[in-house]
Amino acid sequence: MRRTLLFWCLLLFIVGSLAACGEKSQQDVLKALDEKVQTMSGYKAEAKMTLQTGTEPQVYEIEIWHKSPNYYRVNLKNAQRDQHQMILRNDEGVFVLTPALNKSFRFQSDWPQNTSQVYLYESLVKDILADSKADFKATKNHYVFQTKTNYENKKMLPKQEITLNKKDLTPVKVTVMDIDSQPMLTVEFSKVEWNAAFDDNAFDVSKNMTRAKLENEQEATTEANQQAVPVMYPTYELDGVKLVEEKEFTTANGKRIVMTFAGEKSFTLVQEKAHAVPTANVSTTVKGEPIDLGFAVGAMTNGTLTWTYKGVDFILASQDLTRDEMVAIARSVQGKMMK
Numbered sequence: 001m002r003r004t005l006l007f008w009c010l011l012l013f014i015v016g017s018l019a020a021c022g023e024k025s026q027q028d029v030l031k032a033l034d035e036k037v038q039t040m041s042g043y044k045a046e047a048k049m050t051l052q053t054g055t056e057p058q059v060y061e062i063e064i065w066h067k068s069p070n071y072y073r074v075n076l077k078n079a080q081r082d083q084h085q086m087i088l089r090n091d092e093g094v095f096v097l098t099p100a101l102n103k104s105f106r107f108q109s110d111w112p113q114n115t116s117q118v119y120l121y122e123s124l125v126k127d128i129l130a131d132s133k134a135d136f137k138a139t140k141n142h143y144v145f146q147t148k149t150n151y152e153n154k155k156m157l158p159k160q161e162i163t164l165n166k167k168d169l170t171p172v173k174v175t176v177m178d179i180d181s182q183p184m185l186t187v188e189f190s191k192v193e194w195n196a197a198f199d200d201n202a203f204d205v206s207k208n209m210t211r212a213k214l215e216n217e218q219e220a221t222t223e224a225n226q227q228a229v230p231v232m233y234p235t236y237e238l239d240g241v242k243l244v245e246e247k248e249f250t251t252a253n254g255k256r257i258v259m260t261f262a263g264e265k266s267f268t269l270v271q272e273k274a275h276a277v278p279t280a281n282v283s284t285t286v287k288g289e290p291i292d293l294g295f296a297v298g299a300m301t302n303g304t305l306t307w308t309y310k311g312v313d314f315i316l317a318s319q320d321l322t323r324d325e326m327v328a329i330a331r332s333v334q335g336k337m338m339k
Contacts, residue, residue, distance in 0.1 A: 026136040029143050029169075033125045036169055042067040044196040045171075047119055047189045051294045051331070052182075058295055058334065062119050062187070065196070071203045072112065074119065075212075078295065083310055085297050086212060087111075087290065090203040095283060096290055096297045097205070098308055099212035101276045104205060105299065106283040107290050116150040117292060118174050118187050124162050126150075141166055149176060152291055153324040153331075157184055168194070185294060205283065230312065231257055232271065236332035238325065240264035265325070267318035269333070274313040293331050305330050 024032070045064040050057050058078065065073040072089040086097040094107040116123040128134060128145050135146040143164045151157055158179060163172040170192045176185040201207040233243070241263035249256045256272040288301035298307030298314075305316045305326045316330055 023138060024143075029136070029164075030129060033164075033169060034129060037122050037125050040068060041195045042071075042198070043121060044191075044193045045119075045121070045189055046191040047187050049119065049294065050186045050188075052184045060295060064119055065198065065202060066120065066122070067198050067203070071198075072120075073203055073208065074117075076297070083295060084212065085308075086208060087292075087297055088203055088205055088208060090205070092205075094290055095205050096299075097209055097212065098274075099209060100311070101274050101308065102209070102213070103274075103277055103308075104209060104283040105286045107286050107288065107299070109289050111290050114289065115152055118151065118160070118176060118185060121171055121192075123150075124171060124174060127160070128162060138166070142172060143169075151176070153327040155324050156328055230310070232309075232312070232333050233259070234269065234329045234332045235334070236328045238263070238265055238329075241266070265318070265320040267316060267321055267326075267329070269329075270315040270317075271312050274308050274311050291327060291330075293327065295331075295334070298330060300326070309333070 043064075043066055045062075047062045047064070049060045049062055051060075060076055060078045060083075063073075063075040065071075070089060072087065074087040075084075076086065077084045084099055086099070088095040088097065089111065092106070094109045094111045096105045096107070097103070112120055112123060116127050118124075127147050127150055130150070131147040134148075137144050143166060145162045145164075147160055147162065148154075149157055149160050156178060157176050159177045159181065161173075161175045161177070163174070164170065165172050171189045173189070174187040175183050178184050241261050243259055244262045245260040247258045249258065251272065253275055254273045256270065259269040261267050261269070286299045286301075288299045288304075291298040291300045291305065291307075293307060296307045296309045298305050300323070303317060303319050307314050307330060314330070314333060316326055316333075318326065321329070
C-alpha cells in the first residue's frame with residue numbers, strides 16, 4: 001500500500017514538473033516580446049476599436065501598416081463610413097489626412113514615440129516592458145498582461161489589459177480602463193501579418209489621398225452636401241463647470257456655434273461645417289502635436305485642440321484645462337447637452 005502511494009506521488013510530481021517546464025515564465029515572454037520587436041521588419045494588421053466615451057458605443061475599423069523603423073500608415077473608419085481619417089509617417093514628417101474634405105495636415109512630430117498608441121504592437125510591447133509591476137497570467141491559448149498606460153489621458157485611463165496569442169505573440173485584444181476599472185476603449189485584432197511587404201508608394205501622402213478618395217467617393221459626396229451643422233455637446237463633466245452661453249453666428253460658409261463653459265475652469269467650444277479644399281497637393285503645416293481621440297485625430301497646440309468629426313470642424317480652447325482634461329472633453333463631444 002505504501003509503495004503504491006509512493007508511486008502515485010512520484011508520478012504526480014513528474015507530471016507537474018513536466019508541465020511547469022513546458023510553460024514559459026513571465027521573464028521568458030518579456031524576452032521574446034523584446035526580441036520580436038527588435039527583429040521584425042514591420043507588419044500589417046486589422047482591428048476593431050470600440051469607444052465608450054460618448055453617449056453610445058462608437059465602433060471603428062482600423063488598418064495598421066508599419067515598416068520598421070519609422071514608417072506608419074493608420075487608416076481609421078467608423079462603421080457607418082461617415083468618418084475617415086488616416087495618419088501617415090514618412091521621411092517628410094507626420095501627416096493627418098481627411099480624404100472626404102481633401103485636407104492634409106503636416107506635423108513636425110516624433111509621433112508615435114512620444115506616447116503609446118493602443119493599436120500599435122510596438123507601443124503595447126513597450127508598455128509591457130516598462131511596467132515592472134505588471135500583472136501576468138497564462139491561459140490555455142493566451143498570455144495576459146495588465147499594465148499601466150502611457151496614453152494622452154493616462155491619468156483618466158490608467159490601466160490596460162493586453163492579451164497576446166501564445167503561438168506567435170500576436171495581439172488579440174486590448175482593453176483600456178478608467179480609474180474605476182471600467183472598460184472605456186477596446187481594440188480587437190482580427191488579422192496580423194508579420195514582416196509584410198509594402199509597395200514603394202505605400203506611405204506616400206498624395207498616393208494615399210488619391211486612393212482613399214476613390215474608395216470613399218460616395219462618402220465624400222454625402223458629407224460635402226450636408227447642409228446643417230449637427231450641434232454636439234461634451235458629455236464629460238467637470239465639477240463646478242457648466243454651459244453658460246451658446247451663440248450662433250452666420251458666416252460666409254454657413255453657421256458657427258460658439259459655446260462658453262464657465263466655473264472653476266472655463267473653456268470655449270466652437271463648431272462649424274467643414275469644407276473641402278480644392279486641391280490636396282499641398283499639406284498645411286500645423287505647429288503642434290497630433291492627438292489621437294479615438295474617433296478622430298486632432299491637433300494640440302498651446303491651449304487649443306482642433307479636430308474634424310463627421311464633416312464638422314471643432315475648436316476647443318482654454319487656458320485653465322489640463323492637457324488630459326482637454327482630451328477627455330474632446331473625446332466626449334459626440335452627444336447631447338450635459339445635464
